[in-house]
Amino acid sequence: MKRAIPLYTFYKHKYGSELLIDIVELKNIKKFIAGKQAHTLSYYDITFITEGEGAFSIGNQTHHAVPKDVFFSKPGEIRNWDIHHIDNGFALIFEEEFLSSFFKDSLFVQHLAFFQPGTTSAKLHLPEALYVRFLSLLQNIKKEIDAYQSNDVHVLRALLYEALMLLNRAYQSLPADDKQNETGNPYIGRFIRLVDEYAECEHSVQFYAEQLCITPNYLNELVSTTLNISVKQYIRNKIMERAKNLLVYTRQPISEIAETLHFSTVSYFVRSFRQHTGTTPLLYRMGHQP
Incomplete structure (x- = not known):
C-alpha cells in the first residue's frame, strides 16, 4: 500500500466564519500524527516548545528541540517531530492572505528573515524574558480568537504583527552562520x-x-x-x-x-x-x- 506524505490544510471555518489564524497546542494534535509521520502544511507555522525535548525536523535540517525553542516552517516544507518526547508547546499558524490582504507589501510574510523562499530557517532559542512575553502574547491571541466575531480581525492582525516583528528582530540577531542565506534580489x-x-x-x-x-x-x-x-x-x-x-x-x-x-x-x-x-x-x- 502506498504511503503519501500527508498534507494538512488550514481549517478556515473552525470558528464559524472564515478565520485564517489559529493557535493549537501540540499535545492536542499528536493524535493526528502517527508515530514519527512526516507531513507538510499548506500554511505558515511557528512552533514554540514548552515541555519535553526531542528531534524536530524541517526540510533536510534536524534539530534537538528543548523548551523555549522556536521553529518556523513555510507551506510545502516537510516536517517531522518526535511526538513521544516533545510533550507540549504551541503552534501559531496562519495563511499568508491574512496579512498580505492588509499590508501594502503583498510579500510581507516572505520578506521576514525566517520565511524567505527557497531556504530552511534555523532554530531560534528565546531568552527567558522574551519567552515569557511570548507566552503572554500567545494567550492574548488565543483569547481574541475565542471571542472572534465575523470580520473582526483588526486586533488579531495587530497581535500577529507584533509576534512576527519580535521574532524577526530576535532571528536577525542570530550569528550570520546560523541563519538561512538571503538574496535580496x-x-x-x-x-x-x-x-x-x-x-x-x-x-x-x-x-x-x-x-x-x-x-x-x-x-x-x-x-x-x-x-x-x-x-x-x-x-x-x-x-x-x-x-x-x-x-x-x-x-x-x-x-x-x-x-x-x-x-x-x-x-x-x-x-x-x-x-x-x-x-x-x-x-x-x-x-x-x-
Missing part, C-alpha cells in the same frame, strides 16, 4: 518561489525565464552571481530533493516517482539520480527510509 526571490512551485513538472530554464519576463542568459547570470550555481543545476537540485523525499517518506514505486517528477523514462530518472547522489533510487530508499 527580487528576480531571485521570484525565481526561487517559481521553482518551489513548478519543479516537479517544469525542468527547463526557458520556462522560468519566461515567467520572469527576462532572457535565459540574464536569469543564468543573476542566479550564478547570487547563488553561485547555474539555473539548470538549481532546478535539478530541487527535483532531486523532491525525489529523495518521495523515496524516504512514501512507498511509491520508482517508476511512479519518475512519472511524478516528469522524467521521460524510468531509466533517465535512475541515471540522473545516480549522477546527483552517487547511488540508485532503490539503494537510497533502503538506506534512508525509517
